[in-house]
Amino acid sequence: MTNKLKKAKVWMPLTVATALGAGIWIGNRFVNSTFNDSSSDKIGTIMGLIESDYVDDVDIDSLIEASIPDILSKLDPHTSYIPSESLQSVNEELEGSFCGIGIQFNMLTDTIKVLEVISGGPSEKVGLLPGDRIITINDSLAAGQKWPQEKVLKTLRGERDTKVKLGIQRSNSPELFTYEVTRGEIPVTSIDASYLMNDSIGYIKVNKFGRTTYSEFLNSLVDLKSKGATKYMIDLRSNTGGFMEMAILMANEFLPTGQPIVATHGRTSYSETSVGSDGSGSFQNEDIIVLLDEYSASASEIFAGAIQDNDRGLIVGRRSFGKGLVQRQIELSDSSAIRLTTGRYYTPSGRCIQKEYTRGAIDAYDNEINSRYQHGEGFSRDSVKLDTTQTYHTLGGRPVYGGGGIMPDIYVPNDTTGLTSYYIKVLNAGLLHKFAFDFADANRDQLKEAKSADELISLLPNEDSLLYSFATYANANGNIAPRWYYINISRNLIVNLLKALIARDILGSSEYYKVLNQSDTTIDRALQEFNEGNAKYPIAVTDN
16 A cells, blocks of 8 residues: 555655554654662652561562552543553554464353354364353353453463363253363454445444554445445444554545545654655545444544545534544553553644543543533533534634544434333343343354344344343343333333344354344434435535
8 A cells, every 4th residue: 555655745654654653653663771860869758768668578579560650640541551461452452463272252141152253263173162051161160150351361361272171061062071272363354244234335333543553444344335336434433442553544445535534642752743645545435424322443443534624525423532642552661561651642633632630630521521421412402502602614624622522423312212110120131142042042043043133033033022032031131120110111122132142142243233233223213314315525515
């Protein structure tokens, strides 16, 4: 791609940004933790006094380790410390792969249940199946131990070519099967779903911005185009971000030459950069709609801001999180790391969308989303508080605002239709997920013959039977008595989610979204905007 890059008039060409990306945004470097200045000498003196004169023996290293997060918490809400024992797993989430056994699992009760066996992975090679229960790991009992997910991951993952012995219980046999699995490289995917919604609209659900996100995204675009897509719905809801350059490369696919994408500003030279499109994108003329919600953050907002400020497509949903700070991960000599905020990023119109924060007031910052709902923002556009003192304008002259996330062009309130106390109870108790898994497991031989969500749903009991079976299950397994007045109000919510969950357990996450999206009001509104042609000419949209 870089051999086609051209320099924009003002903005740094994409090739330079990509080359610098590893150093600016995601690069690691080792630093010496020796203290030199007087304030640091004071800390060293205090620690020395504690070590030599304190009444009890104290582990100074542990004391320092515990104090680092407290020191960093006095800065912005996104500067953080990563202990050495956590660094590998934290990095794996974005690096694109890890070494493990190749399964997706859940812990809905106190047993590890295999949801999916990754095709071509180590577990598939030895014969593990969806629905298997992991009873023992390396001859130690795992079932009934109520392990947290972190412990399960740590136990199942490990160095390449190392082995782990699993005791497996299968629903069609009382025998405990033993499998020895050799750990191998397992891909971490960023695309949850990619499919044609109709003859011309392709849907892509992106869950993070990791090392491989751009290549996965581009492959999805190309695949959908080969199937007839001319319009694209990019779902970034609940995508909390990741690597900035992945968002830049994705935006570049849709923008003509010389359009600004993002700029960063900080105190150091490596924090100062501006990036523009190079004209090499293969989807510069297709209609695009981006879906956001209050949990869309960071790189999601960079991508959405580039699309909105260049009037390239529509943003549909609710106001995004509002993270406009850039972190640099710096690895320390003991293999721990800090993610230090080194700059702010700015969308093409010049706005910084970082929401307000007070240094050290992390709790208030974390509760800001709850405050939005308390003020009615999740249910009414009129309740959204925009900072009109930070007014900017898109390429075509539309007003946009800084200081608090990306406000969508088309606001869609949170859908509360069918929401009842019964539904909230069974959802919070995990009973919908438990029932779906148990139902799929009990009927797996029949259901696995389905090749699509539509085929699978045709094999399910009718909706009345499914609803009655669930209510009976919730009563027996969760002690939640059937309250049919409320169950009937929540009927569509319960039935649709059960169908989607069963489809996921049998066919995977893409089919899950196919079912779930059929009753999604934000999806419905985006489809309406496509049909009315507004995605092609967003400058004419007047929802704001």
